[in-house]
Amino acid sequence: MGKLEIRNLNQSFRKDDGSDLVVLDQISLDVEDKEFVCILGSSGCGKTTLLRLIAGLDEAQSGSIVLDGEEIRGTSSKVGMVFQEYSLFPWRTVIDNIAFGLQMQGVPLDERIRVAEHYLKLVNLTQFRNSYPAELSGGMRQRVAVARALALDPVLLLMDEPFGALDAQTRNMLQKELLEIWEKTKKTIVFITHSVDEAVYLADRIIVLSPRPGRICQIFPADLKRPRDRTSVEFAQVRRQVLDLIGQHCSIQ
Amino acid sequence: MxxxxxxxxxxxxxxxxxxxxxxxxxxxxxxxxxxYPFILPAPTDVFAAFVSLVQQGTILLDIEASLIHFAVGLGMALLIGIPIGILMGWDRRFDDFFDPLIELLRPIPPLAWIPFAIIWFGLTASAAGFIIFVGAVFPIIINTYSGFRGVPRVFVEAAKMLGCTKSRDLIRYIAFPAALPSVAAGIRIATGVGWMCLVAAELFGVSNYGLGQKLWFFYSLHQMDSVVVYMIILGLIGLVFDMIFRYYIDRHFLKWRIGEVA
The missing domain is CATH 1.20.5 (Single alpha-helices involved in coiled-coils or other helix-helix interfaces)
Known part of the structure; x- marks a missing residue:
């Protein structure tokens, strides 16, 4: 299971001049089990703040986040996260990075290596088993990061613009691979992006956030059938609908 | 390659x-x-002095005595400097607590501690070790501190997401390995500073042997060729320490950084 219920979430930060900057304003959102949701918004709209709250890395001012009936308080092994910047531990080899979470849970060495190797294979990096992150390309690093997050078998996978720093071709390839992994593992995924193209390609539903304060502006079902072809007419239509909608209502600069 | x-x-x-x-x-x-060999002994004089010193057979005893002084000082500096550096780098409160004290003590030249070293420890190896400790401990504290301060936040958060949440585990599995290049650089600097303090630390007669002790001894006998022999030995051992860092520590413990720097 991986059903996420977000209710009336508010978050604001104190500015230097003493006034409050409202970052998230009354966010309510349900994400179904095994659903792939993209949160779309321009930079500074609070989408990373929202994801960090779901991850349990920060605490909200008010409101609640409930995963499978349990309120999220602090990080938990039920929630995995892939970060925007490179977050692999550079002093650990690929296999040891993937096995890190299992090591923290006290899983014996041979067992955790066995599990890690399974996820290494899932992201097609078997031959880089003993490489250090510095020896990998950006795309490979993010694949390892996905494998590392999946190794604890979380019900919910959070992804914060994980492919943002990659070149367009690598990015398309990783999107395709991510969908294959999603098919195989059936996780609930909440994926943050500022790219309409990426959101339309990946998501079951697109949540558009408007900036300052971050509010849910539109929820847009992207019910194109999979596998999606980003050069098809239908794809272009959905893309245009989302873009129009954003232009009319959500004032993304 | x-x-x-x-x-x-x-x-x-x-x-x-x-x-x-x-x-x-x-x-x-x-x-x-x-x-005039007293002003400047020639290389051939120095070599002759070296041969006769080897025949007397005390050079190894001198090296041993100096290495013991050095090990006492550097060992204490590591034992005390690394934990303090970790606490200061990890927890703001320890930083606020220790920082003014350290900033007051640090500018005092290590050799200025010699009188108290003698009063506190007498003419013992510990007294020489103490001077070396004073020289070595601050670079270790400061580099450990800045290494821990500079641990990227994303590593800590990634570790938390993977179930590594206790401070002790975060320090052991994340902060320490991430800070290790900086800690190692601090130890390397401390080794250099500590070794430089050695000659002065042995000057006041803490032992009958020692590279620094012999250097002063032969100076008092005006045997300048032997003085040069001990200068060269001091330099060579310092070089060996540096080589150990450059070729062993860097390649074995920090090999994950290869390719990252360039």
């Missing part, structure tokens, strides 16, 4: 040439221009 090796070899020949030229110039100046 292949190209690098070739480049290294070429540099080494050039370096060797410089040493040979320096020796030749030194010999020329000493024998032809100055002609």
């Amino acid at each position: 292949g190209r690098d090796n070739r480049k290294n070899r070429k540099n080494r020949w050039l370096g060797l040439l410089a040493i040979v030229i320096a020796l030749a110039v030194w010999q020329f100046i000493a024998v032809v221009i100055i002609r």
Whole structure:
């Protein structure tokens, strides 16, 4: 299971001049089990703040986040996260990075290596088993990061613009691979992006956030059938609908 | 790699040439221009002194005594400096607590502690060790501190997401390995500073043996060729310490950084 219920979430930060900057304003959102949701918004709209709250890395001012009936308080092994910047531990080899979470849970060495190797294979990096992150390309690093997050078998996978720093071709390839992994593992995924193209390609539903304060502006079902072809007419239509909608209502600069 | 090796070899020949030229110039100046071994002993005099010192057989005892002084000082500096650096780097409160004290003590030259070293420890190896400790502990504290301060936040958060949440585990599995390059650099600097303090630390007669002790002893006998022998031994051992860091520590413990720097 991986059903996420977000209710009336508010978050604001104190500015230097003493006034409050409202970052998230009354966010309510349900994400179904095994659903792939993209949160779309321009930079500074609070989408990373929202994801960090779901991850349990920060605490909200008010409101609640409930995963499978349990309120999220602090990080938990039920929630995995892939970060925007490179977050692999550079002093650990690929296999040891993937096995890190299992090591923290006290899983014996041979067992955790066995599990890690399974996820290494899932992201097609078997031959880089003993490489250090510095020896990998950006795309490979993010694949390892996905494998590392999946190794604890979380019900919910959070992804914060994980492919943002990659070149367009690598990015398309990783999107395709991510969908294959999603098919195989059936996780609930909440994926943050500022790219309409990426959101339309990946998501079951697109949540558009408007900036300052971050509010849910539109929820847009992207019910194109999979596998999606980003050069098809239908794809272009959905893309245009989302873009129009954003232009009319959500004032993304 | 292949190209690098070739480049290294070429540099080494050039370096060797410089040493040979320096020796030749030194010999020329000493024998032809100055002609007074007390002011400047020639390389040949130094070599002769070295041979006779080896025959007397105390050089190894001197090296042993000095290494013991050095090990006492550096060992204490590591034992005390690393935990303090970790606490200060990890927890703001410890930083606020220790920082003013350290900033007051740090500028005092290590050799200024010699009188108290003698009063507190007497003429013992510990007294010499204490001077070396004072020289070595601050670079270790400061580099450990800045290493821990500089641990990227994303590593800590990634670790938390993977179930590593206790401070002790975060320090052990994340902060320490992430800070290790900086800690190692601090130890390397401390080794250099500590070794430099050694000669002065042995000056006040804490032992009958020791490289620094012998250097002063032969100076008092006006045997300047033997003084040069001990200077060279001090330099060579310092070089060995540095090589250990450059070739062993860096390649074995920090090999994950290869490719990251360039």
